[in-house]
Amino acid sequence: MAMQSxxxxxxxxYGFAYQVFLNFRGGDTRExxxxxxxxxxxxxxxxxxxxxxxxxxxxxxxxxxxNAIEESRIxxxxxxxxxxxxxxxxxxxxxxxxxxxKKGRLILPVFxxxxxxxxxxxxxxxxxxxxxxxxxxxNSKKNMERLHQWKLALTQASNLSGYHSSxxxxxxxxxxxxxxxxxxxxxxxxxxxxxxxGLWSQVQQVKLLLDNGSDDGVxxxxxxxxxxxxxxxLARAIYNFIADQFEGLCFLHDVRENSAISNLKHLxxxxxxxxxxxxxxxxHVSEGIPIIKERLCRKKILxxxxxxxxxxxxxxxxxxxxWFGYGSRVVVTTRDKQLLTxxxxxxxxxxxxxxxxxxxxxxxxxxFKNDPxxxxxxxxxxxxxxxxxxxxxxxxxxxxxLFGKSIEEWKGTLDGYDKIPNKEIQKILKVSYDGLEEExxxxxxxxxxxxxxxxxxxxxxxLHSHYGHCITHHLGVLAEKSLIDQYYSHVTLHDMIExxxxxxxxxxxxxxxxxxxxxxxQDDIVHVLNKNTGTSKVEMIYMNFHSMEPVIxxxxxxxxxxxxxxxLVIENGHFSKGLKYLRSSLKVLKWKGFTxxxxxxxxxxxxxxxxxxxxxxxxxxxxxxxxxNKKNHYESIVFDF
Numbered sequence: 001m002a003m004q005s006x007x008x009x010x011x012x013x014y015g016f017a018y019q020v021f022l023n024f025r026g027g028d029t030r031e032x033x034x035x036x037x038x039x040x041x042x043x044x045x046x047x048x049x050x051x052x053x054x055x056x057x058x059x060x061x062x063x064x065x066x067n068a069i070e071e072s073r074i075x076x077x078x079x080x081x082x083x084x085x086x087x088x089x090x091x092x093x094x095x096x097x098x099x100x101x102k103k104g105r106l107i108l109p110v111f112x113x114x115x116x117x118x119x120x121x122x123x124x125x126x127x128x129x130x131x132x133x134x135x136x137x138x139n140s141k142k143n144m145e146r147l148h149q150w151k152l153a154l155t156q157a158s159n160l161s162g163y164h165s166s167x168x169x170x171x172x173x174x175x176x177x178x179x180x181x182x183x184x185x186x187x188x189x190x191x192x193x194x195x196x197x198g199l200w201s202q203v204q205q206v207k208l209l210l211d212n213g214s215d216d217g218v219x220x221x222x223x224x225x226x227x228x229x230x231x232x233x234l235a236r237a238i239y240n241f242i243a244d245q246f247e248g249l250c251f252l253h254d255v256r257e258n259s260a261i262s263n264l265k266h267l268x269x270x271x272x273x274x275x276x277x278x279x280x281x282x283x284h285v286s287e288g289i290p291i292i293k294e295r296l297c298r299k300k301i302l303x304x305x306x307x308x309x310x311x312x313x314x315x316x317x318x319x320x321x322x323w324f325g326y327g328s329r330v331v332v333t334t335r336d337k338q339l340l341t342x343x344x345x346x347x348x349x350x351x352x353x354x355x356x357x358x359x360x361x362x363x364x365x366x367x368f369k370n371d372p373x374x375x376x377x378x379x380x381x382x383x384x385x386x387x388x389x390x391x392x393x394x395x396x397x398x399x400x401x402l403f404g405k406s407i408e409e410w411k412g413t414l415d416g417y418d419k420i421p422n423k424e425i426q427k428i429l430k431v432s433y434d435g436l437e438e439e440x441x442x443x444x445x446x447x448x449x450x451x452x453x454x455x456x457x458x459x460x461x462x463l464h465s466h467y468g469h470c471i472t473h474h475l476g477v478l479a480e481k482s483l484i485d486q487y488y489s490h491v492t493l494h495d496m497i498e499x500x501x502x503x504x505x506x507x508x509x510x511x512x513x514x515x516x517x518x519x520x521x522q523d524d525i526v527h528v529l530n531k532n533t534g535t536s537k538v539e540m541i542y543m544n545f546h547s548m549e550p551v552i553x554x555x556x557x558x559x560x561x562x563x564x565x566x567x568l569v570i571e572n573g574h575f576s577k578g579l580k581y582l583r584s585s586l587k588v589l590k591w592k593g594f595t596x597x598x599x600x601x602x603x604x605x606x607x608x609x610x611x612x613x614x615x616x617x618x619x620x621x622x623x624x625x626x627x628x629n630k631k632n633h634y635e636s637i638v639f640d641f
Contacts, residue, residue: 016072016073018047018048019048019181020047020072020076021049021072021096022038024083024089025078025089028080028082029078033078033165036174037078038050040171040174049072062091069092069095072105074181074184075107076177077089077093077109079119080112082129084122084129084130090153093150094150096153097152102207103241104245106245108163108177108180108181109163112165116158116164122151130147130150133150189243190239193233195361195365197361197365202352205349207241209349210242210329217327218325219329219347220345221330221347221348222332222337222339222345222349223235223333223348223351224336224351225482226391226429226496227335228391228394228428229352229390230351230354231306232306233392234351238304239331246300246328246329247301248276248299248300248302249275249302250275250301251306252305253306255306255317256309257307263285264285264288264313265283265287267313268285268317269281271317275295275303276295288316289319292317296324296325297322297323297324299324300326303318303329305330305333309335309339311342314343318332336432337350337480338476353389353391354391354395362392362395362396363381364399366398366403367400367402377407380414383414384399387418397422398413398422401422420503420506426500426503429497432481432483433504436481440474440478443463444483445504446518447484447493448497448498448500448501449505450518450567452492452493453490453491454491455489456491459491462590465587484497505518509537512533514528514534516537516538517538518540519538522544530558532560534562536563538562540569541568544571559582565583566588567590568582568586
């Protein structure tokens with residue numbers, strides 16, 4: 001199973017071995033400034049790495065230092081007059097810059113008696129020392145590349161904000177540094193996950209979007225996907241990963257829920273308090289906007305807005321790039337990709353599901369903790385992973401529910417989930433559905449219950465017959481909210497989203513399927529048609545079984561009570577007696593494999609009744625019935641019986 005590497009897991013959870021790593025030229029500063037800085041840090045309880053005190057006798061210096069750098073949270077390179085003369089210092093700096101760029105660590109440079117421009121442009125003593133290195137490297141291509149990396153690292157470090165020594169009491173200068181470090185490490189990290197498997201690669205992907213090739217400017221990044229994929233978990237990991245690099249921090253959890261409960265002005269108040277320390281009571285959202293812009297426009301902040309579902313929330317909390325100071329980053333998580341587009345957020349990341357060995361790893365940990373997994377559970381574990389369909393939330397819930405259970409109990413629980421989804425999972429997934437308009441909800445339920453796997457053109461035509469030209473808009477909304485996928489030739493949606501939609505319909509009448517709006521399950525359809533329990537609430541029926549002879553009640557009146565039936569899809573099977581009493585409410589009839597005799601007996605005995613279908617009918621017969629429709633060709637037809 002794929003395990004998190006120590007460096008990746010520590011970046012996510014903040015389990016660092018050292019809070020500060022000192023990088024310096026010993027001959028210049030060890031007995032003076034570095035000694036005093038080290039003592040001041042340790043006196044404050046700040047665990048600090050300094051090479052001559054932390055390395056164990058007998059250790060190889062390079063591997064030990066590499067490990068210490070990897071396991072440190074904050075780096076303080078002290079640039080002194082002879083710093084560049086030490087290849088040892090420069091190698092350390094290259095590794096430190098790597099951790100800054102790839103792992104989100106904080107670098108706090110100290111310019112001790114040197115001008116940063118000399119470091120940036122490799123002039124003055126820095127130019128002299130690098131020239132000497134170059135002369136000694138002439139015959140080594142490998143060392144020339146090493147020299148190139150040194151120069152890049154010096155340039156990048158000198159461009160970072162840091163501390164400049166000046167005339168005056170050194171203890172005051174050191175005190176400022178220690179106070180800054182103390183404030184940084186006093187911030188508690190957010191809890192990410194009990195077992196953050198599979199996060200590291202996605203953290204890296206989002207980090208690339210946040211960097212966007214530059215440390216200047218303000219960047220907004222959107223993270224989107226369906227409920228249960230781990231958007232909030234990823235956002236918390238990102239926060240822990242890069243938070244030390246910012247002057248102000250604010251993670252606003254559950255924006256959707258909190259804005260509904262306590263109003264957006266309270267979220268504005270929280271944003272101001274967390275980033276600037278300003279305690280203020282706002283009367284209205286419009287009052288908070290100019291205050292946020294004024295207080296934050298010159299401050300480098302990290303703002304994370306978690307679970308946004310309304311454009312008004314973005315307008316009130318992160319209206320534009322000019323609201324924040326250079327270097328600021330704003331991360332927005334949402335189920336609705338269109339919200340990101342509307343707000344002009346071009347850099348987006350769609351959260352990936354958890355599959356294969358990583359999914360097994362998470363499920364096994366939730367179900368067995370640190371105990372070994374008995375081999376007899378292997379098959380049922382694979383079944384549970386398949387049920388979760390890539391959703392970490394489902395893996396966690398299922399694993400927790402099955403913790404300490406026998407294999408028979410596992411099988412029984414999963415059998416139950418196949419019939420009725422877990423309530424906790426259903427509640428979370430249903431949030432996106434609840435946010436839809438009424439007709440959008442109806443389209444989604446049609447797709448979830450009946451049209452998964454259809455070719456898009458077939459599905460669109462049938463749905464168009466019911467909803468008209470609005471169907472294009474409705475499908476777009478469903479795709480933006482990650483409820484369906486329009487990127488493939490066939491209708492696709494996540495298995496758990498499909499189950500959620502079907503459960504919404506089942507809950508319309510848990511006991512009697514004839515009281516539900518849609519019927520697709522063979523047992524339910526057999527019950528309704530055989531027992532004649534259909535009602536006016538039935539709007540759609542999807543049939544796909546070989547023989548329907550035993551389904552219809554003896555008198556053929558199974559459809560008589562279904563006065564609001566709009567869509568009837570018969571994918572397989574036939575009737576010798578036909579379908580009697582189909583009503584004029586029917587807008588769509590898709591019947592594959594019907595006969596003209598069956599069709600002629602479908603409708604009520606009123607000879608004058610006209611029934612108009614804007615439908616696709618697959619004609620697979622001959623006799624006296626005209627072929628009015630062929631594959632991939634649709635038209636509205638009228639039958640007069």
